[in-house]
Amino acid sequence: MFSFFKKKKPPLPIPTYRVPDFSFLGADMHSHLVPAIDDGSQSLEDSLRFIEALYSLGYRKFITTPHIHGEIYDNDTIKVQNLFKPLKEHLALHHPDMSIQVSAEYFLDTYFLSQVLPKGLMPFGNNNVLVEVSMAGWNRQFHEILFAIQANGYHPILAHPERYIYETKLDVFEQLKERGVLMQMNLLSILGYYGKSIKINAEKMLARGLYDYCGTDLHHERHLSHIQTMPQEHQELMWQLSEYGFKNKEL
Ligand SMILES: [Fe+2]
Structure with missing residues (x-):
């Protein structure tokens, strides 16, 4: 007999697949989110917008690292902390679920050795400090500077080694790791933002397991918009990165 009562459809299964975001990094x-201190964000409004955008991508903790770079960015601990204060206070008031602290990206040169290191650095995590070197070539005193950093009890993290394209031998980075230098990859490098050779360097370093941390190195809107494309447009890469074992969550 014909029934007026249609059979109720079984509920659709809840999809288990989700687009990966950056919550696997967390931190x-x-x-470069301290307003108007370097070539990064130039206003509190921009910094807040960038942080809120990163929050919606899964980040919950921010260690922001303005340049301290000789006479180009003649910043010091007091200036960095003063300019960071309004950002920290705003977030503490309006976004208590986010954690933010300030450190620096230290450029390693003789100025650093003679003027910056003796006054003390701003470490994070396990007495870590983020350091960068010239894009033009290794500083002749590089090993001496590294030794001085470590002798002062800090653990250096070399920022974006894949961007130092003058160094083609991965063994050099492996030796640095053996010396206790940690390595940080830029997300934008593996995306190809800085060019093909840097992307290839990052792929090789990932394959060798040389990286410890992954960072945005976010300076401005353009950087943000490229990072925002990743969860939707680069899903395979996102899965690979999420399984790599970056140690950001330990920070
Ligand atoms: Fe940077």
């Missing part, structure tokens, strides 16, 4: 430990 970003390389960015």
